[in-house]
Amino acid sequence: MEERPVDEFDYGRAVYEPLTQSVRQLIDATIRTEVGEDTVAKVQALVDEGARLLSERLVPESFGVQYTRDGRGMPWGNAIIGLRNPIAPPLVIERNRDGSVWCDVELGAAYEGPPGCLHGGISALILDQLLGATAHRPAQPAFTGTLTVRYQRPTRLGRVHGEARVVRHDGVKTYAVGHLENGEGIMVVAEGVFVRPAGRA
Template sequence: MSTHYGRAQHLETPPGFVHDELTKAEVKEREAALVPLTDSVRRLIDALVRTQVAEQGMEDVRHRVDALTEELLADALPGPHGVRFGSDGGYRNYGNPVVGKGNAIAPPIAFQRDGEAVSAEFELGPAYEGPPGLVHGGASAMVLDQMLGEAASAGGKPGMTGTLTVVYRQGTPLGPLRGEARIESVEGVKSVVRGRLLTRPADGSEPVVCVEAEGIFILPRWARQDPAGVDREHVGEA
């Protein structure tokens, strides 16, 4: 279930939000090391899905991967990363499976805002395959859940996913895709958001709508005490 809150430090801090004192410079330094490592592991996942090396070769790689994993676990959190925020004014949700900078299963996707609408151009490769050559329906739903939540935040109505209705118009091909979403209506603490995934043809032909979704996003109770303190920035997953 997606959560799209705002500036939690102005409100009662909900579970999973952790305040730290990292400066912008420290965050930048951390991400300069984290993002390339995440990219490398993402390539490893893709390679694992597609590899045809002999069994002995896979066994050798497994031992090396296990050794590297132990290096990273030598200093690791005991549980989920959660959402971290601090004096730098930003939010760090590195574990998010769609946009997390520290999560190698995230495509990743960078959303662009245009007023109260959001869009993104991205690729889903072999690691997201369901039917042969097509994106797994659950992966499409996950991306749209995130995108609709981003649109709710862009429209000043951040919240948690209450319902998500997904309609699969046709198979979504692996490769370049485009996503679009915007708020359709607002009623109190609820906002209705609609979005879709489209093909992104390389030959310049017309894009085709593959998946459509409608979600109801609800402002959480802890944020209702000070709605003005909740800004439009997406901050995480619940």
């Protein structure tokens, strides 16, 4: 894998993060707008022009995870943490000294399932990433083998706190647990088995 220059991280962040944030606002406004059809048509033309300009140069496929020479990973296309992915809230995962992880994230109209509530697939996506992050060891990627999610109560859209921790290791398998909570309590709990496949370090 080609290593990227050290300053590419900060440069990429400075250039693309504001664009991504603007597109996130666009997604939210697209869902909730009540403007008339003339304005919608005008915005559509602007968006099409933006997509045309950005498409003048594209990486051939998906973004993948690029690394700078000083070892900083850039998983910027990732569906849930991707700094360049407007679909991602994005989740910013913090790590405690004991290896457990947590996040606080604001989830709005783009993540709705039942009216006013978080889509269950989005809850599972967040928990998959959180549990995967606590199970993760540098240079030894662990894939989600099994993820079990129990939805205890509907989670209202808005601010959500998540936590995850490893409960045990068994050879190539790491077992992790986690949950999502908000001001109303614990809403979703998950447990997962993360497997380090032989020969895929």
